[in-house]
Amino acid sequence: MSEDNSLRGLANRLRVMVVLVAILLLVVGSVVESVNPLDGLRKYTRGVEFDFVEWEVGALFNKAVSSALKLERFLDNEHQGTVVEAWLAGTEQVITLEQDLLIAQNETSPDRNKLVQAAKDDLEAKKGEQSRIAKLAEAVLQNQLEITLAKAGFGIGGQILPPVLYQVTDLPLNLIISPRTEIRTELSLSLDPGLDAVEKDEIETGIFQDYDLSALIEPVGGIGAYPTMVTRTTSLNWLTETIAHEWIHNYLTFFPLGMRYYVNDQMRTINETTASLAGKEIGLDLIIAYYPERTPRFYLQMPVYTTVLAEGAETLDPFDFRAEMHETRVKVDALLARGEVDQAEEYMEARRVFFWENGYRLRKINQAYFAFYGSYNDTPGGGASGADPVGPAVQRLRTHYSSLNQFLQVIRRVSSFDQLLGLLD
Secondary structure, eight states, X not given: OHHHHHHHHXXXXXXXXXXXXXXXXXXXXXXXXXXXXXXXXXXXXXXGBOOHHHHHHHHHHHHHHHHHHOGGGGSOHHHXXXXXXXXXXXXXXXXXXXXXXXXXHTOOSXXXXXXXXXXXXXXXXXXXXXXXHHHHHHHHHHHHHHHHHHHTTOSBTTBOSSOOOEEEOOOOEEEEEEESSSOOOOEEEEEOTTOOHHHHXXXXXXXXXXXXXXXXXXXXXXXXXXXXXXXOOSOHHHHHHHHHHHHHHHHHTTSHHHHTTTSOHHHHHHHHHHHHHHHHHHHHHHHHHHOGGGSOSXXXXXXXXXXXXXXXXXXXXXXXXXXXXXXXXXXXXXHHHXXXXXXXXXXXXXXXXXXHHTTOOOSOOSHXXXXXXXXXXXXXXXXXXXXXXXXXXXXXXXXXXXXXXXXHHHHTTOOSHHHHHHHHO
């Protein structure tokens, strides 16, 4: 009888989880992709557009099973940390084996086929092992992040809504389209991962020639679908920050700020800057609580909130990428404001070469580049945002509140940039 009850309990938890995530999927699915106002240019992308429905069905099933089993609850903090560290080490080994396979494929010796097969076997074996541990490692980090969020005052009765769900996966590429005459996101589409540089350039060039629009295909680190999609990494600090960042997007979807993400570039920037600030704070809190040995050695304690410097930030790069990109954006904005589109594009290409010569391998810098990267404006100095006032306004508002939860309760109600400025006044 007890076994029957246990099975029924498992089945009930599975059903509840599936219903919950299905409802959340309907609500948060709108953050994945905007309404397409330029359907004609999709002749270049229809064959390679990412199928979110297929991905999410599989991901939701995996998460429902994992949630029902709750294996992570049988591990104490020390063993949970061991699982996560083992998964990170395994990811690093997979990357090394992938490089070994590439080297073997370029061999010219008579034993090339044997070397390639051996490398493939080693890689597949490690990937299988990594896949098994990944589910438990993800469950551990989801649980740790929910506890961190609850301590920060989020959730209802200790229950975090929406529940934290993420999955490491090959992320879609992001196609960003901007007018040539100004920097503005006209359209954003998710494309299949794995497109090479030639395929990307063919799509971008076709859109440029046929529609007189600036286009760029770029990778992303995470997507606020449900479950959250996160790219592979060996950095736990980056991972915790990213899953927190994407959870904030899911959280904001229930409020005016998130609902208006796609209204204009100002709202996009407010959303992304808010998620970036919050992701850094929450990610650091998780690291300090569960992986204190990974706490960055150098981070600034601001008057109200914490700004985390990148690992290794004590080694100063003589080339200031952020300052140089800020200068580039400001000049491009000025040229476009005067209607000098061709001159702006010539300048951006010259600057791309300049960045390349200084070690930053940027494939393209164009209006779409700034439309995409300019939305992430959580650090003083502007960078790709140039003189855009939206990000700095969000940063200033954050300093008005002693806790992240208080800040989010206020900014989540923002539905326009003017309203944000009103809060500052």
